[in-house]
Amino acid sequence: MTLLSLSNVTAAYGASQALFGVDLDIAEGEAVAFMGRNGMGKSTTVKAICRMLPAHGTLVFDGHDLTRLPSHRAARLGIGLVPEGRRCFRDLTVAENLAAAARPGHWDRARVTALFPRLGERLTQRAASLSGGEQQMLTIGRALMTNPRLLILDEATEGLAPIVRQEIWSAIATLKAETGMAMLVIDKSLAELRTACDRAVILERGRTVWAGPFADLSAETTERHLGV
Amino acid sequence: MTREAAVNAVILLLLVAVPGWALYADEPFTITLATRAVIFALAAVGLNIALGLGGLVSLGHAVYFGLGGYAMGVLASHAQNYTPLMEWPFVIEGTKSMPVIWLTAIVVSAIAALLIGLLALRTSGVYFIMITLAFGQMIYFFAISWPAYGGEDGLSIYVRNGFPGLNTLVPIQFYGLCLALLLIVLLFSALLARSPFGLALNAARQVPHRVETVGLDPVRLKLVALVISGAITGLAGALFADLNRFVSPTMLSWQMSGEIMVFVIIGGVARLFGPVAGAVIFVLLEHLLGGISEYWQVFLGIVLLLIVLSGKGGVIGMLAGRGRAHD
Incomplete structure (x- = not known):
């Protein structure tokens, strides 16, 4: 369909x-x-x-x-968008970024951090202080929290970096x-x-x-x- | 405990200790001053939700403060004159009960904030400031020219309104009541900032279009913030009128809006206890410097200038370090 x-x-x-x-x-x-x-x-x-x-x-x-x-x-x-250029909410922490977008459904914080374990380790860190790859994972995680x-x-x-790229592709494959x-x-x-x-x-x-x-x-x- | 939490705890301790000492030393005027500070703090905590969390520079918060004041004045004046507020289509009597007056103040201010917000939030930046100011002036001049409730002279209430189980005319009891309300609202404000709504509002303040991609309407978030903000400031207005047993259009003036904003800026925008610190410092300066010179606001201006120029995010920022990045 x-x-x-x-x-x-x-x-x-x-x-x-x-x-x-x-x-x-x-x-x-x-x-x-x-x-x-x-x-x-x-x-x-x-x-x-x-x-x-x-x-x-x-x-x-x-x-x-x-x-x-x-x-x-x-x-x-x-429609869940992961916009170009890693646009997470820079001033909020990882956990807050996810909470602000949350909508009921399959995807919750536990599932997102299982998909991206690095986010789980940095829940209380501000998004602006994350590396580029982690910000990208957070942006994907945030989109998933809306249960698109x-x-x-x-x-x-x-x-x-190639290794981060690989992590993101494997997450896409998992999804x-x-x-x-x-x-x-x-x-x-x-x-x-x-x-x-x-x-x-x-x-x-x-x-x-x-x-x-x-x-x-x-x-x-x-x-x-x-x-x- | 973080440094900010320690600073907050000290402020809280002072709010309890100073009036406690005043009671012991039989200095009722100090209690009245503290009550004034606590009520101003409450009004500013309200504004801080719009300004700090939502980034809404409202120069019209006197509208809610004044409406809260008039909610008290109108209800209490009808009660003291034994005349009903209205008889048709149904009878509404005046009241001297604080809880009823507070509820009325909250509802009236929230409705006003909703209506003003619906129009003002179509704009942003300097236009938003101007529209909130324009509404403020409109209601101010309406209050001046409406003779039924005292017009320019204002409205006196002879006996302070009542609260079940308390004698509100005893300064310390009325102070306790105001402080309790401030604490409840501070707790609410802290929870609100951490709630998904508060987080989304925070994000919307910085990048409105980014919250849209996660399905949130930035205008609606800001409207809700403005309504909550106005309701709290309205409650403060009802208390302020009760403190003075008097309400006049001055409460609706744009100078009042400016003062409420000054409390927030002195203390620290977007900091939980910023409005409290700001209001306390304002009332202290007003009292101490007011005794020295009639033009004490010159000194207030200098203090404000130093705080803003230091760029540390108000007094709380100076004592506890910078909080989150804030525009």
């Missing part, structure tokens, strides 16, 4: 149009890799989904028309295997996305140019649209 459905979505930052026709479908429990070169509209699409940017076209989440909802209502429907049905990870491994949470993953690493996700959607200049299972993604396609 389709959880999120975008069709022919357009959006603009003031006078400069950024999205010209994005199509994107995510089924319940499916992990979708959202790919494209820099500046092709991936993060803009995420902003459109999370209602942080006005958008036109069809945006439906679980039967609800997203275009009419304010940002926090979209989040309440079950769709988790959006926007460049969750960007700028992190997918154990909870079957739907995910939309934006990342630079094609190899990791291939392992973690079921399907890929490629954007170019604000348009969806390719969508399908990873098995069908040819080297020629990735070469043409992603340059790899």
Whole structure:
């Protein structure tokens, strides 16, 4: 069953149009890799989904028309965002970051700290004093605390040490295997996305140019649209 | 025990010891001064929820302080004149009962905060300050020009209102009552700051759009904070009117709003005991310097300037070190 459905979505930052026709479908429990070169509209699409940017076209989440909802209502429907750039609540402690976002459901502090044991060791530490990797884990943990049905990870491994990156990918794998949470993953690493996700959607200049299972993604396609 | 907890404990001890000594030494005026400080502290604890936790620079908290005062004045004046407050569609009598008056003050102030907040929270920054100030002035001039409750001259209540089991005209008993309310509200305020609501509000103060991604509405968080804040300041207003047995539009003036904000800033914004320390210091300065010169506020200005320029986060910040980063 389709959880999120975008069709022919357009959006603009003031006078400069950024999205010209994005199509994107995510089924319940499916992990979708959202790919494209820099500046092709991936993060803009995420902003459109999370209602942080006005958008036109069809945006439906679980039967609800997203275009009419304010940002926090979209989040309440079950869209959990891990925004680009590790944006946790810097002035709150780890425990407080998690508590502020908590909503009843499967995910609670115990489960989040089981997924990221490092957070469990630093519950009383202020988020601003954490390392970059830990802040990223906290941001993911915070999104999980809202018990989302769709988790959006926007460049969750960007700028992190390889070992930390590995921890985050293995957490994503755990999420997918154990909870079957739907995910939309934006990342630079094609190899990791291939392992973690079921399907890929490629954007170019604000348009969806390719969508399908990873098995069908040819080297020629990735070469043409992603340059790899 | 952290250093801040130790400083708080000392303040608390002083609030008990000084009036205790005054009772022993038969210095009722000191008790009255302490009562004044405790009531101001209560008003400022209210403002601190909006200002410290929510980052809402409300320059209109005299509205709630004054409405609380008038809630007392109106109810008590009808009771002392044996006239009903209203007869249609149903009869409401005046009352001399403090709990009823407090409840009325809280409800009236909360409603006022809700209405003001709904409009003011559409804006932010300097516009928010101006709108809260504008509402304050509106209600101030309304009170001045409405003759039914004394207008500009204010309203005197001859006998202090009653509380079951206490003789509120005995200064120490009324002081105890005010202190108990302050402690209850401080406890509430501490719990509120640690609750998920308080944490979310704290996060919303710093980065409003970030709380939206976890499904929280920053405007709603701030509105709730303003309502709680106004209600507490309203309660303080009812007590202040009872302390003076008098209420006048001065309680609604923008100078009053400024004073409540000064208490918070002197003591330390967003610090639990900041408003208490600030109100105590203000009342002390007012009393000590007021005896020396009529223009004692010049000295208050200097103290305020030094505290703000030191950048340490008020007196509590100076004594206990910086708290969490605060804008």
